[in-house]
Amino acid sequence: MYENYYGLNSKPFQLTPDPSFFFASKWHKRAMSYLQYGLSQAEGFIVITGDIGTGKTTIANSLLNDIQDDIMAAQIVTPKLSPDELVKMVASKFEIDTLNKTKADILKDLEKYLYQLHNNGKRALLIVDEAQNLPLETIEELRMLSNFQEKGKPLLQSFLLGQEELQPILRAPNMEQFRQRIVASCHLAPLTLQECKEYIEYRLHHAGLERDDLFSEGAFEKIFKFTNGVPRRINTLMDRVLLYGFLEEVKTLDDAAIDTVTAEVSEEMFRPEENVSPASNVQSETQINQSENVVMSDVTPDGRVKDVQYYKTMLNELTDALDNAISHKIKLTRYIDNLLKKKYKTYVRLKSDD
Ligand SMILES: Nc1ncnc2c1ncn2[C@@H]1O[C@H](COP(=O)(O)OP(=O)(O)OP(=O)(O)O)[C@@H](O)[C@H]1O
Numbered sequence: 200m201y202e203n204y205y206g207l208n209s210k211p212f213q214l215t216p217d218p219s220f221f222f223a224s225k226w227h228k229r230a231m232s233y234l235q236y237g238l239s240q241a242e243g244f245i246v247i248t249g250d251i252g253t254g255k256t257t258i259a260n261s262l263l264n265d266i267q268d269d270i271m272a273a274q275i276v277t278p279k280l281s282p283d284e285l286v287k288m289v290a291s292k293f294e295i296d297t298l299n300k301t302k303a304d305i306l307k308d309l310e311k312y313l314y315q316l317h318n319n320g321k322r323a324l325l326i327v328d329e330a331q332n333l334p335l336e337t338i339e340e341l342r343m344l345s346n347f348q349e350k351g352k353p354l355l356q357s358f359l360l361g362q363e364e365l366q367p368i369l370r371a372p373n374m375e376q377f378r379q380r381i382v383a384s385c386h387l388a389p390l391t392l393q394e395c396k397e398y399i400e401y402r403l404h405h406a407g408l409e410r411d412d413l414f415s416e417g418a419f420e421k422i423f424k425f426t427n428g429v430p431r432r433i434n435t436l437m438d439r440v441l442l443y444g445f446l447e448e449v450k451t452l453d454d455a456a457i458d459t460v461t462a463e464v465s466e467e468m469f470r471p472e473e474n475v476s477p478a479s480n481v482q483s484e485t486q487i488n489q490s491e492n493v494v495m496s497d498v499t500p501d502g503r504v505k506d507v508q509y510y511k512t513m514l515n516e517l518t519d520a521l522d523n524a525i526s527h528k529i530k531l532t533r534y535i536d537n538l539l540k541k542k543y544k545t546y547v548r549l550k551s552d553d
Pocket residue numbers: 213214215216217220221222223224227249250251252253254255256257258362430431434
């Protein structure tokens with residue numbers, strides 16, 4: 200509707216996760232690295248949790264988008280599945296006929312399929328989205344499926360993505376066996392103010408926007424405050440902001456424009472009152488200031504002032520360095536993996552020439 204007005208070639212803030220719009224924020228990059236690390240390990244479970252709308256499905260879709268040819272991936276989005284229903288769904292995702300078959304038969308066929316994949320130099324990956332909906336016994340069934348093995352290597356690897364409620368499920372005392380198979384887990388946090396700005400600019404430019412001055416700085420702060428940096432909320436709001444700019448023929452969207460739109464959409468979004476009342480806005484403004492600007496100081500028992508912000512920055516740098524190290528390790532593992540495959544193919548060819 201408003202695309203022509205802004206010179207866009209597509210809608211920049213669609214709600215459907217689209218890998219081509221993937222923005223690698225710090226947490227998204229880390230979650231992606233964990234999934235890729237998991238892939239390179241070819242075993243164990245990787246768990247990604249995150250608040251509603253923070254980008255779990257987007258990450259899964261981006262991973263599926265550039266997955267290697269030798270991995271047969273299936274994605275299931277789970278309603279409350281029983282263990283039997285899970286087995287059926289996994290099998291049908293791998294195109295195994297389940298009609299009128301008992302669970303035992305389906306498991307047998309699934310195992311056969313996984314062995315065949317393995318013999319063809321391939322392997323299977325299952326991405327379970329909305330995993331917070333799975334009952335404990337169904338997660339346990341998932342663990343049982345990871346028991347199909349060949350020479351100690353599992354034939355089916357699974358990634359679990361879910362909202363925060365997944366965490367207490369996995370912490371349950373009787374989930375120890377499952378927990379021991381988790382090789383990495385990560386929690387997706389919402390975007391920071393800076394990332395929120397970069398996210399918006401990235402999506403707009405990806406959709407073809409050529410200007411850099413459509414929004415004022417104050418506008419970004421308002422957007423961040425209203426959405427708490429949650430990408431889905433940002434998308435919903437931004438769609439309305441762009442519509443407003445088009446209808447009002449506004450050239451620059453400033454904080455007053457954002458105020459007008461947030462007042463309009465607050466009602467429609469059915470937001471809980473505390474998120475939209477002026478008092479809570481003031482409160483979150485203070486929170487932003489605290490987390491972004493104020494250098495926190497603290498005093499040690501012997502009276503020396505210790506600079507908490509300094510340690511925070513140092514730890515953040517350390518985390519970034521570790522993230523980079525993981526990324527490099529993954530790249531190296533992939534490279535060696537490909538090299539080994541090539542060598543193996545050459546070896547097989549030379550053998551057959553003999
Ligand atoms: N890193 C990102 N890059 C680009 N867009 C993103 C990113 N993260 C989230 N989004 C956008 O935010 C919206 C919500 O993302 P998504 O559906 O992946 O969230 P979710 O965590 O799976 O939510 P839910 O908890 O409801 O399942 C989508 O429109 C998606 O395009």
